[in-house]
Amino acid sequence: xxxxxxxxxxxxxxxxxxxxxxxxxxxxxxxxxxxxxxxxxxxxxxxxxxxxxxxxxxxxxxxxxxxxxxxxxxxxxxxxxxxxxxxxxxxxxxxxxxxxxxxxxxxxxxxxxxxxxxxxxxxxxxxxxxxxxxxxxxxxxxxxxxxxxxxxxxxxxxxxxxxxxxxxxxxxxxxxxxxxxxxxxxxxxxxxxxxxxxxxxxxxxxxxxxxxxxxxxxxxxxxxxxxxxxxxxxxxxxxxxxxxxxxxxxxxxxxxxxxxxxxxxxxxxxxxxxxxxxxxxxxxxx
Amino acid sequence: xxxxxxxxxxxxxxxxxxxxxxxxxxxxxxxxxxxxxxxxxxxxxxxxxxxxxxxxxxxxxxxxxxxxxxxxxxxxxxxxxxxxxxxxxxxxxxxxxxxxxxxxxxxxxxxxxxxxxxxxxxxxxxxxxxxxxxxxxxxxxxxxxxxxxxxxxxxxxxxxxxxxxxxxxxxxxxxxxxxxxxxxxxxxxxxxxxxxxxxxxxxxxxxxxxxxxxxxxxxxxxxxxxxxxxxxxxxxxxxxxxxxxxxxxxxxxxxxxxxxxxxxxxxxxxxxxxxxxxxxxxxxxxxxxxxxxxxxxxxxxxxxxxxxxxxxxxxxxxxxxxxxxxxxxx
Numbered sequence: 001x002x003x004x005x006x007x008x009x010x011x012x013x014x015x016x017x018x019x020x021x022x023x024x025x026x027x028x029x030x031x032x033x034x035x036x037x038x039x040x041x042x043x044x045x046x047x048x049x050x051x052x053x054x055x056x057x058x059x060x061x062x063x064x065x066x067x068x069x070x071x072x073x074x075x076x077x078x079x080x081x082x083x084x085x086x087x088x089x090x091x092x093x094x095x096x097x098x099x100x101x102x103x104x105x106x107x108x109x110x111x112x113x114x115x116x117x118x119x120x121x122x123x124x125x126x127x128x129x130x131x132x133x134x135x136x137x138x139x140x141x142x143x144x145x146x147x148x149x150x151x152x153x154x155x156x157x158x159x160x161x162x163x164x165x166x167x168x169x170x171x172x173x174x175x176x177x178x179x180x181x182x183x184x185x186x187x188x189x190x191x192x193x194x195x196x197x198x199x200x201x202x203x204x205x206x207x208x209x210x211x212x213x214x215x216x217x218x219x220x221x222x223x224x225x226x227x228x229x230x231x232x233x234x235x236x237x238x239x240x241x242x243x244x245x246x247x248x249x250x251x252x253x254x255x256x257x258x259x260x261x262x263x264x265x266x267x268x269x270x271x272x273x274x275x276x277x278x279x280x281x282x283x284x285x286x
Numbered sequence: 287x288x289x290x291x292x293x294x295x296x297x298x299x300x301x302x303x304x305x306x307x308x309x310x311x312x313x314x315x316x317x318x319x320x321x322x323x324x325x326x327x328x329x330x331x332x333x334x335x336x337x338x339x340x341x342x343x344x345x346x347x348x349x350x351x352x353x354x355x356x357x358x359x360x361x362x363x364x365x366x367x368x369x370x371x372x373x374x375x376x377x378x379x380x381x382x383x384x385x386x387x388x389x390x391x392x393x394x395x396x397x398x399x400x401x402x403x404x405x406x407x408x409x410x411x412x413x414x415x416x417x418x419x420x421x422x423x424x425x426x427x428x429x430x431x432x433x434x435x436x437x438x439x440x441x442x443x444x445x446x447x448x449x450x451x452x453x454x455x456x457x458x459x460x461x462x463x464x465x466x467x468x469x470x471x472x473x474x475x476x477x478x479x480x481x482x483x484x485x486x487x488x489x490x491x492x493x494x495x496x497x498x499x500x501x502x503x504x505x506x507x508x509x510x511x512x513x514x515x516x517x518x519x520x521x522x523x524x525x526x527x528x529x530x531x532x533x534x535x536x537x538x539x540x541x542x543x544x545x546x547x548x549x550x551x552x553x554x555x556x557x558x559x560x561x562x563x564x565x566x567x568x569x570x571x572x573x574x575x576x577x578x579x580x581x582x583x584x585x586x587x588x589x590x591x592x593x594x595x596x597x598x599x600x601x602x603x604x605x606x607x608x609x610x611x612x613x614x615x616x
Contacts, residue, residue, distance in 0.1 A: 065518055096521035103519075108512040112611055113534050122530070123520040159610045175520070 011077075012041035012215055013062075013183060018074035020054070020061050020239075028071060032058050032239040035074075037217075039232070041182070044209060044216040046230030046247065048223060048262070050279060054239035055219045059185045062217075063099060064091045078183065097127040100176035104188035106168035110160035116171045117156035120144070124178045143174035147204060166197035173204065183215045190225060202228050223266055227251060235259045291603065298599045305591040306358075309584060310351050317580045319343070324382045340365045354379075378588060379581030381574075388585035392567060395554075399566035402558065403551035405482055406489035407544070413494040415540065418501020422536075425506060433498060440495025449488045449561040456484065466562050489558045493547060501540060508536040538608055542601050549597020553590025 015037035021028040032054040039045045047055050060066050062076050064083060076083040078098065083091065100123075103109040111119060120140035125131055131139075137156065144152035147170040160168055169189060176184055186205065190198040206229060209216055218229055226233055226247060233250050235243040235258065243256040254260045261279045321337040322329065338344045341364055342353060356362060357377035364371045364380050371387075373380050378388040421433045456463045466481045508514070509532060517531045554568025563569070567586055574582035606613045 063519060065515065092521040092523060094521070095519055101516075101519040103512060103516065105512060109516045111513040111517070111531050111535075113609070114530075115610075122522070126520060126522050126526070161611050172516075175516075 011038035012043070012079055013037065013039040013045075013217070014075075014077040015058075015062060016075045016077070018058065018061055018076065019072070020057050020066060021071045021073075023069060023071075030239055032061065035236070035239070035241055037234060039183075039215055039217060041079075042209075042213040042215055043232065044218060044230045046226035046233040047217065047219045047236060048221065048226050048233060049236035050221060050262075052238075053236040055221075055236055056187050058236075059101065059187050059217065059219050062185065063095055063101060064088075065095075093127070096123050096176075096181075097179045098181055099183045099185065100179065100181040102169070102172045102176050102184065102186045102189045105192045106165060106172050107160060107192075109172060110168060112160055115157050115159055116144075116163070116175075117141075120156075120171070120175045120178050123175045127179050139178055140174075143178040144171070146177060146208075147171075147174045149174070164197075165193050166200060169193060169197075169201050170204065173201075173208070177208065177212075177214075180212070181214065183217065185217045185219070187219045188221070189218070191220070191222070198225075205229060223251075223262060235262065290606065294599050294602055298595055301595050302592060303355075305595065306355065306588060307351065309587050309591065310354055311347070313580055313584045314347060314350070320382070320580060323578070323580075340369075378585035381579050381582050383577060383579045384582075388581050391570060391582060392585060392589055395565055395567045395570050396552075398564055399554045399559065399568060400552060401482060402485050402489060402555055402564065402566060403548060405486040406493070406551070406555075407548050409486050410490035410493035410497055411544065413490065414497025415501050415537070417494075417498045419505060421498060421502040422505035422509070425502075430502075433502075437495040437498045440491045440498075443491065445488050445492070445557045446561050448491060449484065449558065452484050452488060466564070485555075485558050485562050485564060488561070489551070489555050497540065497543075500543060501536070504536040504539055505532065508532050511535070534608070538605075541604060541608065545597050545601035545604070546594070549593040549600075550590070552593040552597075554586065 015035065018032055018035040018037075019030055020032040021030045035054075035058060037045065037047070037058075047058060049055050057066065057070070061070075061072050062083070064086075066072055072084070074084070078094070081094075083094065086094070110116065114122075117137065117140045120143055121133070121136040124139050125136050128136075141152045141156050144156060149155055149167060149170050155163075160171070163171060169192075173189075184205075189205070190201050193201060202225060205216065205218075208214060209229075216229065218226065220226060230247055233244065233247050234241050235250070235256065237258050243250060243254065243259045250259060251263065254263055258279070261277070264277070265279050319334070319338075321334050321341065321343055324337050324341070325334050335344075342350060345353075353362065357373060357375070357379075359375060361375035361377050362373050364373060371380055371385075373387040374389070376389055378392065380387050381391065384391065417433050417436075421430045424430045453465075457465050463480055463483060464477070466484060469477045469481060471478045514527060514531055517527045522530075554566055554571055556568035556572055558564070559566040559569040560572050567589065571583065571586040573579075574586070
């Protein structure tokens with residue numbers, strides 16, 4: 001079974017046997033169970049699944065940002081460093097520096113009380129000792145230019161609500177890139193955006209990957225997004241991996257019934273319109 | 287920003303005019319004839335008519351109202367000839383019972399009310415915000431539960447009960463405090479301060495309880511915000527996450543409520559002042575109601591409305607400073 005496939009010891013990101021559970025009235029319930037993920041340096045991994053499949057919790061578990069009530073087991077190795085064995089201060093030095101995150105809703109993910117510049121500078125300054133405000137500001141403007149925000153030198157002093165949705169997500173990406181991370185975890189980065197803006201953000205992510213060699217974990221329910229950006233894909237359902245492999249192989253020849261259901265659920269412009277089937281109706285439980 | 291300010295001030299003047307009109311109309315329609323009160327005992331109908339004419343009470347409502355507004359702006363004279371009384375601007379009316387202008391009466395008592403309000407506000411802000419923060423941080427623990435119980439007590443105990451209990455315990459039994467007596471600040475600042483300790487506590491308890499709940503709820507809400515997750519994902523230390531990202535959004539609503547509460551109290555803390563025999567605006571209002579001294583009641587009503595309306599504008603302006611979303615819209 002692919003879900004228990006052996007992990008590659010030389011991988012840049014190596015998640016082994018990750019289990020996340022929450023206390024319930026009947027003991028602990030696993031929301032992510034025995035998940036293995038591997039990603040090579042500079043690679044792109046898509047994690048797909050319906051809502052509630054444990055995708056986002058997986059990303060938070062990698063970052064060590066799970067809510068206090070959650071229990072995590074398993075190991076997360078980043079470039080050989082075991083993140084699960086690190087103290088909170090050690091983890092803080094990695095968060096935002098070696099691993100950065102971009103979230104689904106850019107408006108609520110930015111603090112409305114501070115300018116976008118201040119928020120980018122804050123990310124940078126917290127990982128670079130002894131930088132002056134001017135240096136940090138230069139970095140913020142450069143990061144905003146990097147994500148193609150026009151007139152960045154002026155807009156750096158604007159507040160999040162003065163940006164459009166797509167521009168806000170660019171700000172989030174600029175903030176993530178300001179520290180030149182090795183890994184970017186993008187959790188549904190385009191879900192809250194409209195379609196044309198989605199395409200622009202995907203193009204931007206693609207361009208950044210090409211230029212910087214950044215590794216990417218892309219968490220999404222959107223198969224089109226995965227096909228555009230990722231090389232490897234992991235299909236999750238109910239906290240478990242049901243299928244994994246190269247994107248082309250999974251999309252052209254899905255092995256698992258659930259993956260087939262997911263793919264069939266994507267409307268195609270050249271398709272005859274058939275009755276829609278609920279995903280998982282073919283008994284896709286792993 | 288200047289345009290916003292001008293707009294808000296213009297709106298404030300409009301609201302104050304409406305408040306004046308409404309208050310004046312209510313007292314005009316509901317109150318007994320002031321001429322009868324002025325006339326006193328052994329009054330003849332002719333004498334009443336004479337007084338009415340002298341004070342302008344026989345004129346139509348709108349004429350009287352405009353005269354009242356004129357008095358507010360430029361002062362006015364009540365009556366004519368030898369019995370005429372001057373009422374300097376801003377003239378809120380004249381109490382024939384006390385032979386004093388309402389403005390002067392308020393002017394004498396406002397410092398007392400302001401002292402009570404300021405001291406109590408400092409106390410309830412400190413206690414309320416700090417215990418609200420503690421409750422939020424210790425959410426669900428026994429500390430939080432004890433605080434919740436205390437706030438319930440603080441919210442439910444009536445001021446006059448608390449005042450009596452405090453007097454009995456602190457003054458009679460423990461003798462930690464002298465019995466409250468009006469001592470001017472210049473005469474004996476220490477004694478002056480001690481006099482106000484109990485009123486401050488009594489007035490602050492209910493507010494402190496409400497602010498504890500408000501702060502706790504706001505902080506807990508803010509901690510769920512996505513931008514706090516962003517701040518943590520940036521690798522910020524918890525101290526910074528709290529100070530920069532949690533406190534400011536969490537405490538902004540407290541500013542609004544505080545502005546309103548404080549402004550309301552400047553119009554007098556009726557119960558607290560009465561229980562402790564402090565000669566503030568609130569006690570004056572209570573006394574005037576007992577004596578049916580209409581001009582004073584109306585004057586105090588207008589004063590309280592004035593503070594609430596001005597307080598609102600101040601809060602709005604302060605908001606443009608602390609919340610960039612309002613600032614830019616302004």
